[in-house]
Every structure is written in structure tokens, then in C-alpha cells.
Amino acid sequence: MWLVGSRLALFPLHREEIQLRIRVMEEIVRRAKGKILDVGSGSGLLALALSEKGTVIGIEKAPDFFPFLRRLENEQLKFIQGDFLRGDVGGSFDVVVFSYILHDLEPEPFLRRAAEVLSPGGKVIIGGL
Template identity: 30%
Template structure:
């Protein structure tokens, strides 16, 4: 797994690397733009929503939401990623820290219309995901929603098929969502598939 220094080193080329993977429809970012586009649509329907972004990276999605009038809060553990995102969103409330160890105090004191996480929660184990999502549900306003876009599969069989196809390129340090298994903890969660390795999990508060 990349630590915060690793992400700092990758930050300047991150968007380009992701874009190439998406255009080539290759693991792990095949469907990336479609996932982010869908989240953008869902958030903007609300209009001027208050959004918390977990692991926002360079702000690819949140910068668009910011431009659309949303109030942006976020946490990321890469100082360089935050620097790049802040340049795009000078009025956003962005905090540095490893979300797997907890969220910043100011973030926990607020409530949000949407909590989004794109390609970030795969750094958590399955049990950590459940605990973290439970924490996030407590930060939602009434009628709010959690939107998780990531490498995700409908079933364990689909994940294993992808692993076999990818071969040595598979990242063993990342732990991906399996929708059927996530349903056991969150029966109301919904799943929308965008590619053979990308999907959107949504949970209403």
C-alpha cells in the first residue's frame, strides 16, 4: 500500500495515470469517468449541497462540485494532494489525516447532504469498511446519502474472474467491495455497475 509519502510522489501524475487506465478500459480504473459522472449528477440534483469527500486526492470530482456551488469538506492523507486540490477549491475545508485512523474533529462536528468516497475505501479491510460506513451514516443530514465509487464487484465470483484476467497486475494490498457481501451489513445499500471492475454503492441515511 502507498503511504502518504508515496501518494505525495504520485500526486502530480495521478490524474494522467488514472485517465490512461480509464481510456484503455484496463484495471483498475476502467469506468472511472462514468462513476464520477454519476456521482456528480446525483449530488447536483440537490443543488448547493454540503459534501464531505473521503480521500479526495487532487479534487477531480469535488472541484466540479465546488464550481457548481457545493460546500466542500474533505480529508486526505497526502499533503501534496491537498495542495493541488486547494488550488482548485480555495474555499473548501480540507484536512490532512489517515481516515482509517479517524476523521478530523471539525469534520465530525458537521452534518452533510452527501458523503462521497471515490477509489479510497479499498484501503480498508472489510470489517474496517463496515465500521467506517457506520460512522459516516451518523454524519448525514436527514435524507442524505453515502456514495462510494470504487473498484467493486457484484459477487465474489466476478472479483475472482477479474483477478485471474489481470494476473500479476492485480493489487493484493487493496481490498475491494463485493456488493453481495456488503448487503449483509447494509441491506438497504444499492449497487450500479459501470465496468467489469467499477461500480457505485449508495446508501441513504
């Protein structure tokens, strides 16, 4: 249930959307480097790919993901279970990534919080449909 993007593969009519999601993820990975915060990590797939470009902290609110996410952790990748808007995210970041999460939420508080945790000269990357 929690791999919504992966479940699209069960429906051939969604092939184009799957391909687009893959391209969006590849573009995010291409643009990110340094210390990276992945907000709403979900399955951890993007955070894992980002960990090849820098040190990544993934923050995810839903506790159901954590048995799986803990197995992905390594020297470059750690996950925090918590609320991005209220919790400690472990310092400041060169890049804050929002991938396929802001479309269901009021984006302003998330962007304001991202600005608080960005290092000087840092950037926010938003991916989604």
C-alpha cells in the first residue's frame, strides 16, 4: 500500500506516468549535492539514490516505513521518524528536497521551514506532477 508509485506498474495505462516519475527522480539526483534533506522519504528510494551525491538525512512522518528504511541506512544515509514542520532535522542543509509530497499539502509552511534549515546559498528542489 505504501509504495504508491510502484503500484502504478500494475496498471499498463500508467506507463507514461511511471516514466515521468523516473525522469523527475533522475533530475533531482542530478541537481543535488552536499548535505541533503529528503522531506517525506516514503520508501527511501530517492534518498538512497541521493546518498551517492552527498550525505542524506531522510525525514518521514509515517512509522510504518521504518522497518524497511532502517535497512537502507549507511554512512551516507540516515532516516529520522518525525514531523518536518516541528522536529529537529539535524542541522542545516545545502539542499532540501520535496518529491511528490507538496501537492497534497499547503506548501507555504513547508517552504518556510525549508528556508530555516538551508545553509547560506542552499537550494530547495521540488519534484512532482
